[in-house]
Amino acid sequence: MTHLAKEFGLSDVALHKICRKHDVPNPPAGWWAKHAAGHEVQRTPLPKLKAGISGTISITGGELHNQPDSVVRSREDARVRASQFDPEVTVPQNAIVTRSMAKLRKAKPDVQGLVKISQVGLIAIEIAPASVDRIELALNRITAAAEEQGFKLRQKEKQIAFTDGTIVVPFRLKEAVRRTKHEPTAEELAKDERERKQRERRWARKDWDFTPRFGLNSRWPEWDYDPTGKVSFEFDLYLRYSSSLRRSFKDAKVQRLENMANDIAIGLAVLAAAKREDEQRAEEDRIRAEEAARRRNEAKRLAYIEERRLKVLEVAFERMEKRDRLRRLADQISDELKGTHSPRAAEFIAWLERHLEQAERDADVRGLEGLFASEDVFGSDDDKGFYPDRYGW
Structure with missing residues (x-):
């Protein structure tokens, strides 16, 4: 069990x-x-196969990345669930897939030879008409x-997405197109020659009302487009931390989307x-950032309070110094006036x-209390006029 688990790229428990x-x-x-x-x-011999159970056990390929334990566990659990699903058996038709394919079959190919749908309630698809039947099969299997992984197709806002009730994972399908330089055909060259001769005849008759066409692009297209039949299934999900996870599943020479249903479903999970x-990490980062901003704001607030208090302290010093000077002056002159006649x-x-x-x-306690109250210091309003910054800068 241990050796095979390593060979399959999963734990022996899985x-x-x-x-x-x-x-x-x-x-x-x-x-x-x-x-x-x-x-x-x-x-111990293998028991008889139970009714309704497939004889095929699918163990999908594993991915080895430095990822959180929760993601690793989810992958292993998804692989266990996928082992009981055989994508080659007949699967039920999904109503959203059927509706999207019907709309796609009615659409007209664009200049690249692709038919596209992106309306509300339909899957976002961009493929060639020749790929529609195969992609319908692939989508039903996917x-x-x-659903074996607990996800269903649902309309979320304006797009169709997979959801397990809490997490929404949008996706889209697109076929690759090969672009080559257009080589004019014999018919196009003959038509161009006829137009050239017609132009010369009109000019010879001085028919100045005639407006000829000029430029290569006006005679034939610059590029030819050829759909390759290779379709990619892409999950459109932004992740801030786990950017290395696989989001795209593409047709290859051997592996085709209709045979990758389990891999795609595991990727979804x-x-x-x-x-x-x-x-969760974003929320933790947000809480840490808010706490750091709170600490920076608190430090700024305390510095703001200290600065205001120091200014009031200077006023208190001035009051006491004025009181002391007046007292010394009054005492000195009163002593000198004793026994003299100086009315002024x-x-x-x-x-x-x-x-x-x-x-x-x-300068007494009550006077200082009034000073502190007028300047809003040494009280609950000590930080009056301080406005914290959102980021604490």
Whole structure:
């Protein structure tokens, strides 16, 4: 089991699940040791195939990437589920596929020889008319294989997509076209010669109302387009972190889309798991970024508060310095006025004392409280006028 699991590119647990799902017995503990020692051991025979169960077990190719555990587990689980689906058996017709193909068969080929549909409620397809029947078969098989993985075709917004109810995975199909330089045919050359002679005759008659055609592109097309019959199935899903995951499945010389239903369905399940992982990591990054922005904003807010407080501190120093100077001046002059007759100096002292009383009120606790309230500092409104930046820069 361990050796085969490595050969198949999956874990021994996943291979054991596949065997158990298909009633394939595996040797009990110690069987291989007894066999290696030369002891006679019994091989458990395969049981009879149950009704409705395919005799084919499909183990799809694995991908070895450095990916999150959730994505790795989803791939293995998807491969286990895919092992019970045989894409070559008759699969039911999907209504969306049937409707899309009917519309495609009525469409007229464009200059490249392709018929296209992209309307609401239809699958986005761009292929040659000769590929329609084959792609219908492929899409029905892919849809059935996707249902084994828990995904259904649904219309999401304006497009058809696979969804498991939470994750939406859009897709499209497009056929490759070969472009070659157009070589004019004998008929085109003969027509061009006839037009040249007609032009010369009209000019000889001085028929100036005649407007000839000039330029190579006006006589025949510059390019020829030939659909190759090779169609690609592409999942249109943006992933920020798991960009290495396979999104495109293309026709090759041997492998064709109608035979890749299980691979595509597994790719769908893996992409959906990666999308969940992507959204979770994006949410974690968003929370971290918001926390970092909050810390930067908080540091800026504290610096803003400190700057405002320092400005108010300078005002408090000025008030106290003014009070002290007025007090010293009033005491000194009052002492000198004792026993003298100086009416103007006495009036000055009276005026000075009034200013001193005001300065003392401004410099005491109540005065400072009023200063702090007027400047909105040392309180719950300490950060008044501060507006945090969204990113904290």
